[in-house]
Amino acid sequence: MHIMEGYLPASWAALWYIIAMPIVAYGAIKLIKLLREKPELKITVALSGAFIFVLSALKLPSLVGGSSSHPTGTGLSSALYGPAITAVLSTIVLLFQALLLAHGGITSLGANVFSMGIAGPAVGYVVYKTMRKAKFGIAPSMFATAALADLVTYIVTSMQLALAFPADVGGFLASFVDYLGIFAAVQIPLAIIEGIIFAIFADYLMSVRPESFENCKIRLRRKKSAPESD
Amino acid sequence: MHNHNIDEVVYNSRMLNWSPLGKFILVIFLLVASLLADSLVVPIVVFVIGASLLFYSTNFKIPKIVGLALGGAALTIFVGCIVILFVTAGENMLFQGTFLGIGYSITDGGLRLATLVLVRSIAGMTVMLSFATSTPVPYLAHAMRQVHIPKELSELVILIYRYSFLLLEELHTMWTAASCRLGFHGLKNRFRTTSKIAVGLFIRSIDITDRAQIALQCRNFNGEFPSYRLPKNISAVWIAVPILSFILLYLLNICTRGWIIIGA
Numbered sequence: 001m002h003i004m005e006g007y008l009p010a011s012w013a014a015l016w017y018i019i020a021m022p023i024v025a026y027g028a029i030k031l032i033k034l035l036r037e038k039p040e041l042k043i044t045v046a047l048s049g050a051f052i053f054v055l056s057a058l059k060l061p062s063l064v065g066g067s068s069s070h071p072t073g074t075g076l077s078s079a080l081y082g083p084a085i086t087a088v089l090s091t092i093v094l095l096f097q098a099l100l101l102a103h104g105g106i107t108s109l110g111a112n113v114f115s116m117g118i119a120g121p122a123v124g125y126v127v128y129k130t131m132r133k134a135k136f137g138i139a140p141s142m143f144a145t146a147a148l149a150d151l152v153t154y155i156v157t158s159m160q161l162a163l164a165f166p167a168d169v170g171g172f173l174a175s176f177v178d179y180l181g182i183f184a185a186v187q188i189p190l191a192i193i194e195g196i197i198f199a200i201f202a203d204y205l206m207s208v209r210p211e212s213f214e215n216c217k218i219r220l221r222r223k224k225s226a227p228e229s230d
Numbered sequence: 231m232h233n234h235n236i237d238e239v240v241y242n243s244r245m246l247n248w249s250p251l252g253k254f255i256l257v258i259f260l261l262v263a264s265l266l267a268d269s270l271v272v273p274i275v276v277f278v279i280g281a282s283l284l285f286y287s288t289n290f291k292i293p294k295i296v297g298l299a300l301g302g303a304a305l306t307i308f309v310g311c312i313v314i315l316f317v318t319a320g321e322n323m324l325f326q327g328t329f330l331g332i333g334y335s336i337t338d339g340g341l342r343l344a345t346l347v348l349v350r351s352i353a354g355m356t357v358m359l360s361f362a363t364s365t366p367v368p369y370l371a372h373a374m375r376q377v378h379i380p381k382e383l384s385e386l387v388i389l390i391y392r393y394s395f396l397l398l399e400e401l402h403t404m405w406t407a408a409s410c411r412l413g414f415h416g417l418k419n420r421f422r423t424t425s426k427i428a429v430g431l432f433i434r435s436i437d438i439t440d441r442a443q444i445a446l447q448c449r450n451f452n453g454e455f456p457s458y459r460l461p462k463n464i465s466a467v468w469i470a471v472p473i474l475s476f477i478l479l480y481l482l483n484i485c486t487r488g489w490i491i492i493g494a
Contacts, residue, residue: 004307005354006273007347010265028383035382039451042382043442046389047435053394054401054431088383092390099362100236102303102355107261161313168319168337175317182313193421200425201432208433 002112003157005098005105012164017110023118024091027084034085045081049089052077053096071194075149076201078121079128079142090117115156124149142202147195154187155180236293237366245287245364250461251373252468257361259472263479264350264357271486272479273350279475280356287364300355307351315344367391369461376464393438400434401427 008016035042055073077086091113098104104112124145131141162176170177240246245253264276284292292300320337327334371384404427408414413423 004303004310004351005261005358006264006350006352007307007310008265010262013265028380031386032380032382035386040443040447042386042389043439043446046386047393047397047439049386049390050393050397051432051435053390054397055428089390092387096391096394099358102300102359103306105261105351105354106258106358107265107354161310165314165317165343167317178317179313196421197425197428200422201428204426204429205432208429 002094002097002104002116003108003160005102005108007105008108008111008160008164010107012160013107013110015110016108016114016160020087020110020114020118023084024087024113027086027088030084031088045085045089048077048081048085049092052089053093056093056097071146071190071197072116072120072150072153074116074121074153075124075128075146075194076142076198078125078149079145083118083121083125086121087113087117090121111157111160115160116153119156120149120153123152138206139199139203143195143199146198147191150191150194151187154183154191158183236362239288239293239363240366242289243287243364244289245283245360246366247462248364249373249464249468250365250369251376251464252471253361253365254370254373255464255468256472256475257357259476260357260479261354263476263483264353267350267479267483268346269483269486269489270346270349271489272483273346273353275479275482277349277353277356280353280358280360283360284356284363287360293363300359303355304352307348307355311344311348311351314347315340318343372461393435396438397431397435401431404430 031045035045052073055071055076074086074090077089081089091109094104094109094112094116095106098106098109127148128141128145131144132138158176158179161179162172165175166172167174167178260276260279264273267273315336316334318337318340320339320342322338323335324338324341325336368388371388374384374387375381408423408427412419414420
């Protein structure tokens with residue numbers, strides 16, 4: 001769930017922009033450098049962004065009261081392309097969602113980018129890298145990455161809302177617990193479901209298109225071997 | 231399908247020839263003015279402006295996709311406002327009770343803030359949709375270039391938009407095919423089918439990339455997408471109108487404080 005337009009007070013909306021934009025700018029600089037060196041990658045990167053957009057249109061079965069929700073898709077993107085590029089792609093996707101689907105908003109874009117495009121993918125990326133280094137299989141690694149990226153996104157969203165609307169008694173903490181409680185009923189099952197779906201996804205992708213993950217491995221190996229070659 | 235609908239609406243808009251950057255600045259100023267206001271009158275005025283622009287842009291015909299977007303978003307806003315209603319502090323207690331053994335209370339401050347956020351969000355939605363229904367994404371990318379955002383990013387915006395709807399159409403086809411084969415019968419099947427559709431979509435997206443790359447290289451693609459039909463540039467009027475609107479809304483906020491008192 002994104003924070004809607006007009007929901008956050010002006011001061012908080014501005015603060016989240018100030019926090020999110022340097023990270024998005026860093027990602028943009030990285031992305032521009034990459035695209036200038038290899039313009040042919042533009043299509044691949046664009047399709048990754050489109051894939052995030054479309055995944056958010058995928059209705060997932062929910063264990064709670066027959067309701068449904070959608071994955072964020074950023075866990076997969078951060079595992080494949082890294083958190084910096086995911087932050088830029090998420091910003092573009094969130095802007096489209098706000099303008100075309102009235103899902104999210106322009107003044108709340110900074111807050112949404114921070115939760116969905118930065119915090120979730122960053123945690124997902126760290127989890128993915130740690131688990132792969134610890135020799136976990138691709139399916140359990142992807143399960144943890146997708147589930148945690150999703151959960152962190154919603155924890156951060158709850159935090160943002162609690163900071164903007166602290167409770168009468170108990171202040172930020174009480175409000176944070178309230179928001180977490182409301183999200184938890186839907187989000188914990190949803191995060192597990194998203195994890196399962198992306199674990200099956202990764203397993204199936206490994207069997208039909210192993211080079212998708214191989215490309216990432218090669219990229220990581222190149223990064224590691226770069227100082228040695230210097 | 232969705233793409234054709236939204237493009238049809240956008241290219242038939244009566245506001246199509248307005249400067250995209252000018253419209254965007256106006257939208258930002260209206261949204262910020264609404265956000266800064268503590269009087270309920272300002273978001274109501276912004277809603278009237280947004281709704282008028284939306285009706286004018288779509289020629290008084292709200293397309294089904296816009297209606298669906300408004301409906302879905304309104305539901306989310308409503309749920310969020312209920313949360314604000316219960317967690318916000320106030321001077322006077324309006325209502326107190328228990329639900330499933332959990333105590334709750336509604337204060338005048340909570341009711342006031344929830345109403346303000348509700349009206350502000352709905353106003354914001356109409357203003358954003360008036361922009362979305364009158365500005366094609368290539369025009370938006372052109373506006374990005376006007377403010378010196380690197381062309382790599384503005385082109386990426388166009389490509390993501392185009393491919394998003396291409397993939398959405400693929401998704402729709404795959405979803406229908408899976409439903410026809412009882413792929414969503416039972417929870418286990420739902421999981422498996424949803425995952426396979428996600429993988430199928432990913433593989434299709436890679437195939438589309440390969441084909442698009444070859445097609446573009448055949449046309450001497452060097453990483454640039456030139457635009458030959460450029461939208462109108464921003465003029466001084468488009469700077470003056472948003473600033474004037476913002477000042478008027480700011481003054482309106484000061485003058486109308488306390489006009490509408492909720493929960494008194």
